[in-house]
Amino acid sequence: MDILVFQKLHAEGQLSDESFEKVKMAERNKLFSLHWELRTVLYLGILLLTSGLGILVYKNINTIGHQVILIFIALVCTGSFFYCFKKKPPYSNNRTASPNAFFDYILLLGCLTMITFMGYLQFQYNIFGTKNGLAAFIPMALLFFAAYYFDHIGVLTMAITNLCAWAGIALSPLTVLQDFDFNNETILSAAASIGVLLYTAGYFSVKQKFKAHFQFTYHNFSAHLLFLATLGGMFLYDAIYLLFLVILAALSYFFYRKALKEKSFYFVFILTLYFYIGFGYALVKLILDIDDDFGAAFFILPYFIGSAVLLILFLIRMNKKIRTL
Amino acid sequence: MIAYNKIWLDNVTAQASIGQALEEKAITAEEYAIAGKQYPCAFYTPNFFIRIGMFILTNIVCSCAFGFMSLIMLNSIEKVVSTLFFLFSMAAYAALEFFVRTKHHYRSGVDDALMWTSGGCFIAGIAIAADLDMSMASISLLVMFISTYFTLRFADMLMAAIAVLASLSVVFFTYLHAGTIAKTTMPFVIMLISAIIYFAAKKISISYQARHYVNCLIVIQATMLVTFYAAGNYFVVRELSNGMFDLGLKEGETIPFGWLFWIFTIVVPVGYITRGLQKKDVVLLRVGLLLIVAIVFTIHNYHHILTVETLMVAGGISLVFIAWSVTRWLSVPKKGFTSAESNSKYLLDKMNVESLVIAQTFSGTGIAPEKRFGGGSAGGSGASGDF
Numbered sequence: 001m002d003i004l005v006f007q008k009l010h011a012e013g014q015l016s017d018e019s020f021e022k023v024k025m026a027e028r029n030k031l032f033s034l035h036w037e038l039r040t041v042l043y044l045g046i047l048l049l050t051s052g053l054g055i056l057v058y059k060n061i062n063t064i065g066h067q068v069i070l071i072f073i074a075l076v077c078t079g080s081f082f083y084c085f086k087k088k089p090p091y092s093n094n095r096t097a098s099p100n101a102f103f104d105y106i107l108l109l110g111c112l113t114m115i116t117f118m119g120y121l122q123f124q125y126n127i128f129g130t131k132n133g134l135a136a137f138i139p140m141a142l143l144f145f146a147a148y149y150f151d152h153i154g155v156l157t158m159a160i161t162n163l164c165a166w167a168g169i170a171l172s173p174l175t176v177l178q179d180f181d182f183n184n185e186t187i188l189s190a191a192a193s194i195g196v197l198l199y200t201a202g203y204f205s206v207k208q209k210f211k212a213h214f215q216f217t218y219h220n221f222s223a224h225l226l227f228l229a230t231l232g233g234m235f236l237y238d239a240i241y242l243l244f245l246v247i248l249a250a251l252s253y254f255f256y257r258k259a260l261k262e263k264s265f266y267f268v269f270i271l272t273l274y275f276y277i278g279f280g281y282a283l284v285k286l287i288l289d290i291d292d293d294f295g296a297a298f299f300i301l302p303y304f305i306g307s308a309v310l311l312i313l314f315l316i317r318m319n320k321k322i323r324t325l
Numbered sequence: 326m327i328a329y330n331k332i333w334l335d336n337v338t339a340q341a342s343i344g345q346a347l348e349e350k351a352i353t354a355e356e357y358a359i360a361g362k363q364y365p366c367a368f369y370t371p372n373f374f375i376r377i378g379m380f381i382l383t384n385i386v387c388s389c390a391f392g393f394m395s396l397i398m399l400n401s402i403e404k405v406v407s408t409l410f411f412l413f414s415m416a417a418y419a420a421l422e423f424f425v426r427t428k429h430h431y432r433s434g435v436d437d438a439l440m441w442t443s444g445g446c447f448i449a450g451i452a453i454a455a456d457l458d459m460s461m462a463s464i465s466l467l468v469m470f471i472s473t474y475f476t477l478r479f480a481d482m483l484m485a486a487i488a489v490l491a492s493l494s495v496v497f498f499t500y501l502h503a504g505t506i507a508k509t510t511m512p513f514v515i516m517l518i519s520a521i522i523y524f525a526a527k528k529i530s531i532s533y534q535a536r537h538y539v540n541c542l543i544v545i546q547a548t549m550l551v552t553f554y555a556a557g558n559y560f561v562v563r564e565l566s567n568g569m570f571d572l573g574l575k576e577g578e579t580i581p582f583g584w585l586f587w588i589f590t591i592v593v594p595v596g597y598i599t600r601g602l603q604k605k606d607v608v609l610l611r612v613g614l615l616l617i618v619a620i621v622f623t624i625h626n627y628h629h630i631l632t633v634e635t636l637m638v639a640g641g642i643s644l645v646f647i648a649w650s651v652t653r654w655l656s657v658p659k660k661g662f663t664s665a666e667s668n669s670k671y672l673l674d675k676m677n678v679e680s681l682v683i684a685q686t687f688s689g690t691g692i693a694p695e696k697r698f699g700g701g702s703a704g705g706s707g708a709s710g711d712f
Contacts, residue, residue: 005339005364006346015352022351031663034655037614038664042648049641055634093528101664102649109645217573269374297396304389309380312435315375315382 003027014058014301035101042105046086049076052113073117080110088150095213096151107150111158115139136166151215160221163209167194180250186233196224223267234278241282248278265322269315276311326477327366327537328425334537336364368431379434387417387442388392410450417443425479440479444471462498464490476541478480485541486548493552508570509581515556543608550612557589560623590623605661609711 007025009015015023053073060066084107089096098104118139121127128134143159167190202218205211230251234244251277259267260307283303288298327334340361349358362649386711390415398405404618421439424430448467453461469491475484476509500507503605523546529535530542555561563583575578594616599612611675655664 002338002342005342009356009360009363012363014363015356020701023346026346026349030661031665032661033663033665034651034666038612038652039650041614041644042652043643045646045648048637048643049645052634052639056638059634100652102652105645149345150490183514214396229629256588265372266374269378271493272391293615297392301389301393301396305386307386308389312379315378316369316371319371319375 007292019089029226030077035262038104039101046105046109046112046288050109050116053113057116057264060094061120061124070117070120073120077110077117078104080106080113084110084150087105091149092151093210095211098151101137102297104154108154114142115162125191125253133166136162138167148211151211153214156214156217157221160217164194164221164225185236188236189228191225192229192230195222195229196265198222198225219258219267222301223270226251227270229272231278231281234281235252241285245278245282260325262321263322267318272311272315272318276307280307327480328422328478329431329480329537331537333366333368338536340366356589367429369429369433370431370626371433375436376432380438383435384436384442387413387438391446402569407453407597408447410453412636414443414446414450416445421479435436437481438478440475440484444475444484447471456634460498462495465494465498469495474540480538482540482544484543485538489545489548490552500639506567511566512556512562512586517554519549519556520555523553542591546608546638547612549688550609551616554589554612554616556598557586557593558619558623559583559586559590560626562586591620594620594681595706 003024006015006020010017048054053069053076056069057066057073060069066190087099087103089099101312118135129136140159140162143155143162147156168187198218199222202215202222205215205218225299227248230244230248232250236242237244252271255267255271259265259271280303285301287299290296333693343352343357343360343364346352348352352360358570380672384393391409394409394413395402395406402409414476417439421436421443424433424435424439430436448464448471449532454465469488472484472488472491475481476488495513497511497515500511500514510519526542526549530546535542563574563580565585566580580586594613597609597613600606601608601613621636621640624630625633655662658665
C-alpha cells in the first residue's frame with residue numbers, strides 16, 4: 001500500500017482519522033505471506049513423489065523389489081485417505097470449506113497414488129479383466145466419488161479427464177489440439193456424447209442444487225469437447241462440411257445464450273474462437289473449391305485481416321456488454 | 326519518455342492501494358467509493374482472456390497484412406523484402422502509438438502484439454539488409470537498443486528482460502575477443518555485470534521517478550539473479566566452455582577451478598533464500614527456490630548418487646514434509662511471516678485455475694485403455710450412474 005495516497009486523502013478530508021490510523025497500522029504490521037511459495041513447494045513435492053513412484057513401479061515390475069514399492073504406495077494412499085477422512089468437514093450438497101490448505105493436496109496425493117496402484121494391479125494381475133474397460137472405469141468412478149465426497153474441483157477435473165481416457169480421448173488443457181484425434185470417427189462421436197453428458201451433469205448440478213459450484217468445470221469440459229467434435233466432423237467429412245458449419249453455428253448460439261445468462265465472458269471467448277476457426281476453414285475451403293489458383297490468396301488474406309479486426313471489436317464490445325448486464 | 330498518461334498510471338497504483346485497504350477492512354466502503362472517484366483512469370485494460378485473444382487476432386491481422394503486401398510485390402520480392410520489413414515495422418509502430426495514445430490501450434493484447442511485430446520486423450529488416458551476415462555482438466547490440474527503447478516507452482516487462490539479457494550478450498561476445506584471458510575470466514565478468522545491474526535496478530526501483538517502471542525493474546532483478554547464478558553454475562560453465570572454447574573435455578574430466586564453481590552452484594541459491602527471508606524480499610526468495618531445482622539437476626548430471634526415480638520420490642517426500650512443517654509452524658504468524666493467503670478475493674477464480682493446472686499435469690496418469698473402442702457404442706453412457 002502506498003501510504004502517500006492515504007495521506008493525501010486524509011488531508012483532503014475524505015478519509016476519517018480512524019481509518020487513516022487503521023491504514024497506518026495495517027501497513028506497519030504487514031505480514032510477509034509465504035502462502036504461494038509453500039503451496040508451490042507442496043504441489044511440486046506431490047508431483048515429484050507420484051511420478052517418481054510411477055517410474056519406480058514401471059522399472060521394477062519384474063523384480064522382487066516391486067512388492068516393497070507397492071506396499072509403500074498402498075501405505076501412502078491409505079495414509080492420505082485416512083487423513084482426509086479424519087479431517088474432512090461434514091458432507092454437504094453445497095460447497096464446503098476445506099479444513100486447511102494441506103487437506104486439498106493430501107487428497108490429491110491419495111487419488112494419484114490410488115490410480116498408480118490400480119494401474120499396477122491391472123497390469124500385473126489383470127484383476128479387472130480385459131473387457132469393457134473396467135480398468136479405467138473403476139478408478140474413474142472412485143475419483144468421481146472422491147470429488148463429490150470431499151468436495152474437490154481438482155479431483156473432479158481428474159475424474160473427467162479419466163472419463164475421457166476411458167472413452168479413448170486424450171485430453172489435457174494444453175495439448176488438446178495436438179493430441180485430439182480429429183480423424184477418428186469413434187473418438188469424435190465419443191467426444192460429442194461425453195460433451196452432452198457433461199453438460200447434463202452440470203445442468204443438474206445447479207438445478208438439483210447438488211454441488212452447484214461444479215457446474216463451471218462440467219460445462220467448461222463439455223463446451224470444449226462439443227466444439228472439438230464439431231470441428232473434427234467438419235475436417236473429417238469433406239462432403240458435408242457445410243452441414244457441420246450449421247451445427248457449429250447452432251452450438252455457438254447455444255453457448256452464447258448460456259454465456260449471456262450466466263454473465264460469463266469466458267464462454268463468449270471460447271465460442272468466438274472456435275466459431276472463427278470453423279467459419280474460416282469453411283470459407284477458405286469454399287474459395288479454394290471455386291479457384292485453387294493464386295487468385296484465391298487475394299480473397300483469403302483480406303478476409304483474415306478484416307475478420308480479425310472485426311473479431312477484436314466484437315470481443316471488446318461483448319466484454320463491455322457482459323459487464324453491464 | 327513513457328507513452329502512457331502518467332497521472333493515470335499513478336491512479337492505477339493508487340486504486341490498487343485503496344482496494345487493498347478495503348480488503349483489510351482498514352477503510353469503510355463509503356470511503357472506498359469516494360476515494361475511488363478521486364483517482365480516475367480511462368485505460369483500456371481488459372481481462373486476461375481478452376488480452377490473449379486480442380494478441381492472437383492482432384498477430385493474424387499483422388501476418389496477413391504482411392502476406393498481402395508481399396503478394397502484391399511478388400515479382401520483385403527479393404529486392405524489396407528488406408524495405409518491406411522496415412515499412413511494416415514503421416506501420417506497426419504507428420499503429421501502436423495510435424492505440425496507446427488515442428485509444429488508451431494499456432496491456433490490452435493489441436499493444437503487446439504490435440510491439441513485438443514492430444520490433445521483430447525492424448530486426449528482420451536490418452538482418453536481411455546485411456545479407457544475414459552479422460556478428461553475434463552486433464545483433465545483440467541491435468536487440469538491446471530496440472528492447473531498451475520499448476521498455477522505456479511502454480514499460481513492458483518482457484522487453485525489459487530482453488534488454489538486460491541482450492546487454493549481457495553484447496558484453497559476452499565483445500569480451501570474447503580478448504582471447505585466452507577472456508575465456509578464463511568470462512564467468513566472473515558476467516557475474517560482476519549481473520550483480521551491478523541487479524543492485525542498480527534495486528536502487529532505482531525505490532526512487533520516485535522510476536515508479537512507473539517498478540514491474541520492469543523487478544523482472545530485471547529476477548533475470549539478473551538467474552544470470553548471476555548461471556554464470557557460476559558448474560554445468561553451464563563446463564558445458565559452455567567445453568563447447569565454445571574447444572577444451573575437449575572427456576566425461577569425468579573437470580574444468581580448471583572446478584571446485585570454485587561447485588561452491589557457487591550450491592551456495593548461491595541458498596544465499597538467495599536466506600537473504601530473501603532476512604530482507605523479506607520476494608524476488609530473491611522465489612528465484613532462490615527456483616534455483617534449488619538447478620542445484621539438484623547439476624549434481625545429478627555429474628554424480629549419479631541416486632537414480633532419477635529414487636531422487637524424485639525422496640525429493641517429493643522431503644518437499645511435502647518441508648511444506649507441511651513450515652505451514653504448521655507458521656499457522657500462527659511468527660517473525661512477520663505467515664502462511665495464510667494475503668487476500669481471498671479471487672479464491673473462486675484461483676480454484677478453477679488450479680483445477681486446470683491439475684488436469685494439465687496429472688492428466689497422463691489415467692490408465693490408458695488399449696484399443697478401447699471396438700464398437701463405439703459405450704460412448705460414456707456407463708458413467709451416468711454417478712450423477
